[in-house]
Amino acid sequence: MNSVLNNPRSELHALQPLGEGTSDVESLPSYFCRLAVSHSVSTLALSRSIAQRIEHDVSHQFDWHQRRLASTCESAETWSAALSELTAVPNLDKLTFLSWQNVISRSGLSIVTRGQFCPSCFAEDLAKGRTPYFRLVWESAEVFVCSRHACSLETHCPHCGKDNIRHTAAYVVPGWCTHCGEFLGKEGEMPATASIDPAARWAARQIGELVHAQQTLASTPTRDNLINAISQIIEEMDNGQSALFARRIGVAKSTVHNWLKGDGTPTLKASLKIAAHSGASLTQLLSGDLSTWVCPQIEPQLILNLPQPKPRTRTVKRERNWAEIENQLQAFLVLPTPITVREAGRRLNIDPRLLYLRANMLTRQLGERWKEYLRRRQDEHVVNAWPHLEQACIDIWAEGKSVTLREVIARVPAPILAPLSNLLLNLKDVQSHLMRPDFESEAAK
Template identity: 50%
Template structure:
């Protein structure tokens, strides 16, 4: 079967995605790059063509590769649906993590920005007579090793040593370095041996199983099923007491309450933590499938968890808001005003909390800081004006305009560094000097 299946009804070539239904499923990012190669065009040109087709405005500095189009945010839905429409290939959302959007927080899937990959997978792709491609599993930060080859995923070119070489370029051929053009694939014995921890292998296996499950179940993961399963697990392991379960898993009680009683969902990292501590696979936890699950008699999975996860969560610092109010009042008496952000830094609290808990005093502090900034800017302007007027008269006499370059060359930087809206100031000074010259000519 050829890679390109011709379809008279499709705008773009109807490429067949690689690895569908397996842990080796291709990412939508990879599919997009292969489409660009298939049409002998740049990824930038293709991205703009897709945007125009769906009437999306694209900025001049648009960088398609900075969008996490294989994740589970709106960009993944937009791109997968657009590519399905233009290639006539249905279900391209299976090349993203979108099937899990109901049970994983939208901001809870950490994606790798610089494009990691397994060199042995690329080499194996060529051995098997197909073009190299990027696996969806590689896009998640939870995946740090290739489970198939037991090697660490890398982000640099084995030939030139530069990083971010996988796809961040206008022209991308999957499997070849975007900086030096060399093949990124290598045999396993050509790579430097690195120790891989059991928890890394376990996490890689869970992410791989997740992708297999989404190929089988589609988008059947529902928040209600996950929450019901979580409630059952809490009941079996901690007598139905969320606070004890929170302590067991290192999750904040407020976070757990948000999941159970509001509309929150965990991050992928949190779900991996729960799965490890409760003796259940990640896909079964997210799908709410508790068939054959029994509460572990002890934390059998603790050996799989990073050591820092085993530390007990430190209790939140109790804030004395009356004392904080008094400190803010003291800040209001300082000879030199400070900003709300600086006050928050000195008090070791979040600025937003100041507005929530001591709103009136915080707003007074903010207004005082704004007045101070305005006064300082005006004072700086008054200091600089005589210098600008003198320079402007010299330049106009020579037949030149007052420009920022002349200002930088002839006026000390300490005088000009704090002048606000310098271009506007220069224009106003020049206009006044020209008007002054015109009045002088009329008078003479």
């Protein structure tokens, strides 16, 4: 009791959550693990001391990771509040999905229990000098991929091959395997974007947007607004026929009926389907704000065949006339002012990478010509600036000072200096030229 009174600011370290205000916001389990590290205690010890305070009876088999701390359930509410209290850091419920508890059914938010992670996010954290941490979006079972790195989320350690090694242990340092202790991040070797299911990436992005939006919500989203939004979508897309709509999004007729007439609330998965088919974003739907939503214009029979959220847009492959393209490249090669390969690609409406792949030699020639042009231009600028630099050096020496960048910049007009890519080197050249004996004798004349 006394210790609480004597230390009113916070009993636990006031750790700031990571990734606040972004779709990469930290999850509550991650925050909890870092808090344990910060106090140099095990997650088990910390969780027991917290649990004993907030839960009436704590079984001796209590294990903190059985509590779904990032979800919309009671534990998330209790634990985020307790941690806010003990650390004096407000709004720790924003590290969970609690903001959406009225609009996702009680059992409708599946949480990944075995701890998935993006190895590239961890690697990036470390490379940028940040503390690696678990993202809130990784907690959702609807997220399989990292939308940023376009790679699958992992559950296994790349070193020891063990599963469930992210956070289920007494000692957890986010980013390191709890079994073998090796770093879980890995850089590069991105799989081809094509191998990632566009629907999975779309879903990951939607949920990323959701956790981004929840950090600045003006009010807690309500079930009524969600149901109104769904009614509006059914009205506009299917003329108010909920059976048609149910078929469209692939759920039972009775389920939709229960949302509209009963007290049912869609699961996160169902809401994703509604978003995918209606073109509203998941955030718009769940916050019940369709003010900017426009009903998609699609042929009715086409809608029923739409199993995936995103229509494939790149199926039509344009046949290219490479002989004609090579003629164009030839013409570019004799333009009075050279152009870059990128610009050539833009003019021909072709990805420059494809130009290197299909018209390799001409494209490389184009690239070389541009580089040569740049070199020449640079020389012209030096020639142009040279007399100014000479005069500046002479003036500076006359004042008994030594030549510094500051002195030169004060004397030579900026437009003369700006195009010089290596002013220091140019100045050195000018000075060594000025100090040559033949210049001295010329000056003496």
